[in-house]
Structures are given as structure tokens and as C-alpha cells.
Amino acid sequence: MVGALGVRARVLIRPKAGILDPQGQAVERALPALGFGGVANVHVGRLIELDVEDASQVPQMCERLLANPLIEDYEVVEVQDAAA
Amino acid sequence: MKFGVVRFPGSCDEVDALMACRRFADADLLWHGDSDLAGIDAVVVPGGFSYGDYLRVGAIARFSPLMESVIEFARDGGPVLGICNGFQVLCEASLLPGALLPNDSLRFVCRQVEVAVENPDTPFTRACDQGDLLSIPVKHTTGRYYAPPGTLPEEQVVLRYAPGHNPNGSMNDVAGVCNEAGNVMGLMPHPEHAVDPLTGSADGGRLFESLAMVPVA
Numbered sequence: 001m002v003g004a005l006g007v008r009a010r011v012l013i014r015p016k017a018g019i020l021d022p023q024g025q026a027v028e029r030a031l032p033a034l035g036f037g038g039v040a041n042v043h044v045g046r047l048i049e050l051d052v053e054d055a056s057q058v059p060q061m062c063e064r065l066l067a068n069p070l071i072e073d074y075e076v077v078e079v080q081d082a083a084a
Numbered sequence: 085m086k087f088g089v090v091r092f093p094g095s096c097d098e099v100d101a102l103m104a105c106r107r108f109a110d111a112d113l114l115w116h117g118d119s120d121l122a123g124i125d126a127v128v129v130p131g132g133f134s135y136g137d138y139l140r141v142g143a144i145a146r147f148s149p150l151m152e153s154v155i156e157f158a159r160d161g162g163p164v165l166g167i168c169n170g171f172q173v174l175c176e177a178s179l180l181p182g183a184l185l186p187n188d189s190l191r192f193v194c195r196q197v198e199v200a201v202e203n204p205d206t207p208f209t210r211a212c213d214q215g216d217l218l219s220i221p222v223k224h225t226t227g228r229y230y231a232p233p234g235t236l237p238e239e240q241v242v243l244r245y246a247p248g249h250n251p252n253g254s255m256n257d258v259a260g261v262c263n264e265a266g267n268v269m270g271l272m273p274h275p276e277h278a279v280d281p282l283t284g285s286a287d288g289g290r291l292f293e294s295l296a297m298v299p300v301a
Binding site for chain 2: 022
């Protein structure tokens, strides 16, 4: 997707390891009911995509607003040239 | 003593909170877009769904102009009580330790619970004795309290769900906490809905009664 600003960032936000994730557990229990076996460690998080002028600011955005570092881990997984 | 009760877009318990405060002192509503706390001696951040709970509960409300003033007020020692969504907002503002996570049941819970007063030595519980059981309703989907190991000293646990009453999977049955200085408190149960025997319990009134006893400058 072509963004309005120079850089497209994709932020993945996950529940921190060790914190009970009942959503992940519910999905994990639902899959075998549909015949999908062999599934483990399901976790449900959030995806935030944003166009930014300065990608180096994204981690700060995560620390201050996009994620709550007490309970969530974040990862800026893809930073690409939006015009590409 | 004059209470100020915050109203955000999406608040829904601010009028009950206002009525609860007025049983014990003067009280007025405060609008989220204002920043003036002149004449306010204690702030109540009420329940609801401020800013639609977008992103994370409390995450956007924390940056409203009024909250910036409330944060300053709290840092100067002013008493601030956060109820339900207000508790979530105060955690997001780092005025209280920890955070609120989705209930372990993933369900909205709405029921009367008993909470025990663990610390009566706060501006919010001074009308109570240690171990008093208060009957107060809860109604929330995101009320599972969590604080990273080592970040919540026991003396900051103000209220705890009585055995068998934890409605959400909160760590160590924590129902309400205060900050280190003791002037900011948050709780998931709704004391403002338990101020008249007509609705089953007046126990919640003791928190507002306690706050009304705080000497004003």
C-alpha cells in the first residue's frame, strides 16, 4: 500500500510471556473442534500499521502510547519505503 | 471539601459518582477538555468507556487536557480516586502501579462482591477498620489486575476480594491499590453504586465519607 508519508511501519503487539492470555487459550481450544490438531502456544495480539516521516520514532510511540510495556511486548516488524 | 468528578466522552458513571460525593461534601463535574482544577480538593475519575476504550482501556483518556492537570494535582499530593475505567486511566497515567487485563473468563461480569479492607490507613479508607468487609458491585470486562513481580508492596493493596469473590482473575485477589504516597487510589468495584440501602448496600459510601474527612488546605 502506498502511504501518505515516507515510511510504512507495522507494529506487532503481543501479551507478555508469562501473563495469562485467555483469548489465546480460547482460540487454542477452538481449533481442535474444527479438526485442526497439533496446535500449541496460541497468542492473540494487535497489529498497528502507520505511515510515518521518521521511522526511528516508532519505538518511542510504542513505549508511550501504542503498547503498554508492563503487559505487552511490541515489535516493529516491517519498515519499508511507502512509495515502493 | 469539594470533589471534582471527571467526565470524558464515553464516561457513564459520572452522575452516580457525583451523587455519591454530594452525600458527604460539595461536588461538581469536570469536563475532559478543560484543564482548570481551581477550587477542587479531591478528584474522582469515574467508570465508563472513556474515548471508546480505543487502543487499550484508559490509554487515550490519559492524554486529555484535564488528565494532565489531574496528574499534576496528584503529584502535588492531591487525593485522586479512580473507579473501574478511572482505575484503568490512572494505571495508564502511571499514577498507580500495574495494569488491568481482560477478565480471565473473557466475559463481562456484573455482580455484587465482598471486598476486605486491607489498608485502612489511607485517605480513602479511614472510615473503615482493617478487615472490614464491604459489599460493592463490580461490572467490567477488563478488570484483571496485574503488576509485574516486585512492583506492588503489600501496604499498597487497599482492598482485596474476599475468598471466593474474585470476579476476574486478579493477581492475589487485588481489588484496589494506592500509590506509594497513598494519595491516589484505584479500584474495580463501584462504590458509587453502593451508597444507599435502597440498592442493597451503602458500604461504598464509606470511601466517599473517608475522602470527605480529608482536611482541605
